[in-house]
Amino acid sequence: MIRKLGSFLIALGLIAGFLLILAGPLYRWQLIDLSLGFTLLRWAAYVGLAAVILIIVFLIWQRPRGYRLAALTVAALIGFISFYMPYQQLQTARSVPPIHDISTDLMDPPAFVAVAPLRVDAPNPAGYAGEDTANQQRQAYPDIQPLYLDRDYQRVFQAALTVVNDMGWQLVASDLSEGRIEATDTTFWFGFEDDVVIRIQPEDDQVRVDVRSKSRVGRSDVGKNAERIKNFFAQLRQTLATS
Incomplete structure (x- = not known):
């Protein structure tokens, strides 16, 4: 059960990364519209933040070592990036006028x-x-x-x-x-x-x-x-x- 939970958290971080990476190319290749592209970015941020929080709790709780620790750390890093990049864009958008x-x-x-x-x-x-x-x-x-x-x-x-x-x-x-x-x-x-x-x-x-x-x-x-x-x-x- 614990091993499955760890694997799930690793997958959660990777899913956040995929959502972040694919949002732009899918729009660029005209496979999705811009609204859906931005929705994918929002979900990347939500999933990424959830992955980071849950992985930190899991690390404190289980204190894994070796490969499992490395995989969870990488997944947490991917989750953090998936959260931070859309968040940073949102903060920038709020700091400038809505003009183009x-x-x-x-x-x-x-x-x-x-x-x-x-x-x-x-x-x-x-x-x-x-x-x-x-x-x-x-x-x-x-x-x-x-x-x-x-x-x-x-x-x-x-x-x-x-x-x-x-x-x-x-x-x-x-x-x-x-x-x-x-x-x-x-x-x-x-x-x-x-x-x-x-x-x-x-x-x-x-x-x-x-x-x-x-x-x-x-x-x-x-x-x-x-x-x-x-x-x-x-x-x-x-x-x-x-x-």
């Missing part, structure tokens, strides 16, 4: 042109989300601002293309004469497609770079679009500094 369209220029956001047809069937349209989104962005991400560079216009444009490639984005279009670059970034786990438009313009004696990043699905991006813009600017500065 971030731009360095809120008065005149860069427009999607080549990307627009790719978003026809997307739940979130290509147009800018509006003033309410802009106000929420100002409160949450006051540091998302245009980047001004003392560099040659063409050099900045080419550096931006290099960064797009280095960050693993899929280039959709680039137009040097208009100073516009459009690309799509696909997230690893769920395969969410977020679109990016980069606008590069001479302004006085400098070059101004604006970036807009927008998710195709979901009400909240959990801060991903703002993070993407910050990372792009950081890599653009680094690329220009080393060239």
Whole structure:
């Protein structure tokens, strides 16, 4: 009986891990919808937490050794990860506004042109989300601002293309004469497609770079679009500094 209970607890931890791992790929392969994918994550967290608590109680009660101790420890670790990852995502989602369209220029956001047809069937349209989104962005991400560079216009444009490639984005279009670059970034786990438009313009004696990043699905991006813009600017500065 005790051995069966230990085996059950090991299986419980493994089940939590499978729920966590499979949620993203099953959605990405279009085998389940997004709602069910998130439901699997919730169940991964519930089952994982239960596994951790029950395994700890079992370890204190039975004090197993050898292989059984190692297997239970691994199962508890898997259970903890299965709980912690969804929990961390939930906490992040609660700490940021429920928006999915971030731009360095809120008065005149860069427009999607080549990307627009790719978003026809997307739940979130290509147009800018509006003033309410802009106000929420100002409160949450006051540091998302245009980047001004003392560099040659063409050099900045080419550096931006290099960064797009280095960050693993899929280039959709680039137009040097208009100073516009459009690309799509696909997230690893769920395969969410977020679109990016980069606008590069001479302004006085400098070059101004604006970036807009927008998710195709979901009400909240959990801060991903703002993070993407910050990372792009950081890599653009680094690329220009080393060239």
